[in-house]
Amino acid sequence: MTGINIRLATLKKAAAHDTKDLEEHIASTQHLVEHSVKIIHQFARELRPAVLDDLGLIPALNTFMKHFGEETGIRVRLSAVAEVECVNGDERTVLYRVAQEALTNIARHAHARRADVEIQKLDGAICMTITDDGKGFQQERLFHGKKSNRLGVLGMRERVDMVKGNFTVQSAPGKGTTIRVQVPLANARGGAAENSPMESGNTKV
Ligand SMILES: Nc1ncnc2c1ncn2[C@@H]1O[C@H](COP(=O)(O)OP(=O)(O)O)[C@@H](O)[C@H]1O
Numbered sequence: 001m002t003g004i005n006i007r008l009a010t011l012k013k014a015a016a017h018d019t020k021d022l023e024e025h026i027a028s029t030q031h032l033v034e035h036s037v038k039i040i041h042q043f044a045r046e047l048r049p050a051v052l053d054d055l056g057l058i059p060a061l062n063t064f065m066k067h068f069g070e071e072t073g074i075r076v077r078l079s080a081v082a083e084v085e086c087v088n089g090d091e092r093t094v095l096y097r098v099a100q101e102a103l104t105n106i107a108r109h110a111h112a113r114r115a116d117v118e119i120q121k122l123d124g125a126i127c128m129t130i131t132d133d134g135k136g137f138q139q140e141r142l143f144h145g146k147k148s149n150r151l152g153v154l155g156m157r158e159r160v161d162m163v164k165g166n167f168t169v170q171s172a173p174g175k176g177t178t179i180r181v182q183v184p185l186a187n188a189r190g191g192a193a194e195n196s197p198m199e200s201g202n203t204k205v
């Protein structure tokens with residue numbers, strides 16, 4: 001925005017003198033506006049949706065996946081057990097962020113037709129799997145790529161580790177990709193960890 005403001009000041013000056021360079025200045029300002037719009041969209045996407053706190057994980061995922069399906073043309077399906085809403089705020093955020101990043105990866109890399117998010121209760125834990133029927137990849141190469149400042153697969157794992165969950169990626173070329181997150185239900189509302197002094201309180205990212 002500061003950049004645009006500086007450009008506008010230059011434009012004003014140019015307009016007062018000669019109009020020769022005006023077209024060029026306007027074109028580069030337009031580029032700057034387009035670039036800023038892209039950045040703002042990215043920020044908006046990364047903002048924590050209010051619906052996650054107000055209505056819960058299932059409505060938040062529903063909203064995200066509906067837009068995702070419309071934008072990418074990938075057929076998405078969400079199936080979730082109601083118990084998932086019992087997990088506390090930190091775990092809820094982790095599940096939401098992992099699903100969001102996994103779906104973003106599907107849109108970016110997988111060339112998939114379908115993406116399924118399934119949330120089940122399994123052996124006293126909440127288990128979320130995100131599956132696609134895309135091109136898959138060689139898992140061995142996962143951690144050798146260029147370092148990225150995005151959330152990424154490493155970031156997903158770190159987030160899951162922070163709530164003492166379990167994270168696995170399963171993929172092979174031509175075989176699609178499955179991401180699985182398991183969050184212990186001991187951390188669920190009413191569980192032991194809820195009153196623990198170690199709990200981080202209102203951590204929301
Ligand atoms: N669902 C997927 N289908 C195909 N390839 C994937 C998928 N998810 C991740 N990958 C591969 O793993 C790599 C690492 O992903 P990630 O850590 O999210 O980094 P980034 O998305 O920034 O490249 C990707 O570059 C891509 O090659």
Ligand SMILES: [Mg+2]
Binds near residue numbers: 101104105150152153
């Ligand atoms: Mg990624």
